[in-house]
Amino acid sequence: MARIDPERIRNVALLGHSHDGKTSLAEAMLYAGGAVERLGRPDAGNTTFDFEPEEIKRKISIGTAIAHLTWHDAKINVLDTPGFQDFAGDVYGALRAVEGALLVVGASTGVVVGTELAWQQLRARTLPTLVVVNKMDKENADYWRAVDSFKEFSPRPVSIQFPIGYEAGFKGVVDLLTRKAYEFDPQGRPAAVPLPSELAAEVESRRSPLVEAAAETDDTLLEKYLEAGELTDAEVTAALAEGVAAGAIVPVLCTAAGKSIGIGTLLDAIVALLPSPRQAPPVVAVNPRTDQPETLTREPAGPLGAIVFKTTADPFVGRISYVKVVSGVLTSGTPLLNAAKDQPERAGTIGYPKGKTLEPAAEVVAGDIAGISKLQVTATGDTLASRDHPLRLPPIEYPEQTYSAAVGAKNKADEEKVNAALVKLVDEDPTLTLEHEPITKETIVHGMGDIHLDVVLEKMKRKYGVEGTLAVPRVPYQETITSSAKAEKKYKKQSGGAGLYGHCVIDIAPVPRGTGFVWEDKIFGGSIPQNFRPSVERGVRETMEQGVLTG
Known part of the structure; x- marks a missing residue:
């Protein structure tokens, strides 16, 4: 198999509110590209x-x-991220692996809380983005209302197409770049159809904001547009791609993923408008042994540098460690260095991810994504490099945990098994x-929400055969001395001889x-042997650790 040119790779993450159809859209993309033989459906539980x-x-x-899928001559890696906020931590890793994103919004609901949170993450990274108004075939679907719900966003998204029909009547799209209409076969592949005559005037009025946005990306282009009043399709497309790459333009498209409508034109837009890994800004790595910076240009000819953005264990x-190869070429059996821990690693099986499986790959070039099996010391966020050219990439930043619970074993005899299972699950999840x-002597687990921790217990039972419990953590109350007090104790024990006698007086004061803690020894002379005295202090300290009221 010929080496993949990084220029032909597109890495795309799908973000948005839960239930706006991200997974259905990702499945439809695979189906249109011929990567799967059937269209998986989340409700049926049969998705990739x-x-x-x-x-x-x-x-x-x-x-x-x-x-991943192939569309024309491009390889598109699709990363379907969780929309439910309890699992949003996985989004952070995904965003380190892509150069572009699809922000998916429901045609009936428009912008909602999850949309806003996803937008904030994308803008914070200036990540090139396409907005996809999905579920156009559903009741109350309204494309222009959904687009208008972005009016407070900056930069304000601009439509590059609009729908033919709504709800059950949604059957195709009009491309504002080419002024052509498209309908789609059952697999989502587009076919040009005559433009409905009643839409001709709307095409021209809707196209003007798009051309203006493209013209504003370049002074020369803007001058031409102001003089001639028009730009060629090629000029508009090139200017849009530049604007998208710079984060200045956010194009909007429409789809009905469940019916595979709009999918082929969406894939066309991904290839034409989102940047390749080669077009992304250079990355500054650090040599962990010299602390000297090194700029990586995302080329196969460069030194190997790969970031682990996700880990699964079963x-x-x-x-399996999922990596984005930022520079160089990763090959199976390559002696590697975990630059974060300065420990050697060796790549086991390398493959291209396809859901829960890996398709074997002889090599993975800069810009591509792979799964690696059997790494021993590597965790999410670590950098893999060659042993003779150590490099450490910037770490992945994850959100702070927002929810905590005391975790224990349902069966007391399983406490060690529960703890061992939790350690393995924490290794998979950086937000845990x-x-x-x-x-309180409790084990506290910190996560992103109650459902997050419920899922942790379910995974623990399924993967490791042990059941755990969650409870509200006990409050570790702290006690202190508020006034002076005196304690006195005499100890007598007859042992057949002279017997044993001890007399201890302790004065306590705030x-x-x-x-x-301040300890003062006020014993005079040798009335109490020196080797006995530390036992008194030790008893006081042990009592302090537990407290006298709640301990």
Whole structure:
């Protein structure tokens, strides 16, 4: 197989509110590209992307899933991210692996909370974006109302097409770039059809804002537009691509993923308007042994540098690390260096992800995405490099956890198994952390929400055969001394000889807040042997750890 040119790769993440049809859209893209033989449906539990039992049960995406397709001569890697906020942490890793995004919005609902949150993430990274108004075949679908719901956003999205029909009557799209109308076969592939005469005037009025937005990307182009009043289709397309790459233009398209309408023209737009990895800005890496920076130009000829953006682990399948190759070429069996930990690694099986499987690959070039099996010390966020040219890429930043619970074993005898399973699950999920509370003696798990932690318990039972429980963490109350007191205790024990006798007096008094524990030994002479005295202090300290009221 010939080496893939990074110029022909498109890496695209799908973001948006839960239930706006991201997974259905991703499935329709695979189907249109011939990557799958049937159109998977989330409601039927048979999609390429939502394959975990917890996802099938809830009919929502819980983790980012990856698959690829070929459209014309381009390879498109599709990353379907969760829309439910309890699992939004997986979005952060996905955004490090792509150069473009599809922001999916429901045609009936328009912009909602999840849309706004996704938009904020995309704008923070100035990530080139296409807006997709999906579910155009559903009741109350209104394309222009959905587009208008973006009016407060900056830059304001601009339509490059509009629908032919609405709701059950939605059957195609009009391309404002070419003024052509398209309908679609059952697989989502477009076919040009005569433009309905009643839409001719609307095409011209809707096209003007698009051409103006394209012209404003370049002074020379703007001058030509102002003088001639028109630009060629090629000029508009090239200017749009430049504007999208710069984050200045956000094109809008429409689809009905469940019926594969609008899919082929969406894939055309991805290839024409979203940047390739080669067009993305250079990345500055650091040599971990010298702390010297090095700029990577995202070329196969450069030194190897790959970021691990997702990890999965299964007791049967094993561990798979999903990487974005930023520079160089990754090959199977290559001696690697985990630059984050400065430890050697060796790539096992390398493959192109397709849902839960890997399609074997001899090599993966800069700009492409792969899964690697059997890495031993590598975690999400780590950098893989060659051992003779160490490089560390910038780490992935994840959101702070917002929800905590005390986790325990349903059966006391399984406590060690629960702890071992939790450690493995934490290894998969960067938004999941464990903490041992020394005062309450509880294990606290921190995550992104109650559903997030419920799913953790379900995975623990399914993968590792052990059941856990969640509870509200106990409050680790702190006690302090508020006034002076005196304690006295005598100890007598007759042992047949002279016997044992001890007399201990302890004076307790508060000290200024922040001083901590102060111990004073006021024993005079040798009335109490020196080797006995530390036991008294140790007893006081042990009592302090537990408290005398709530301990």
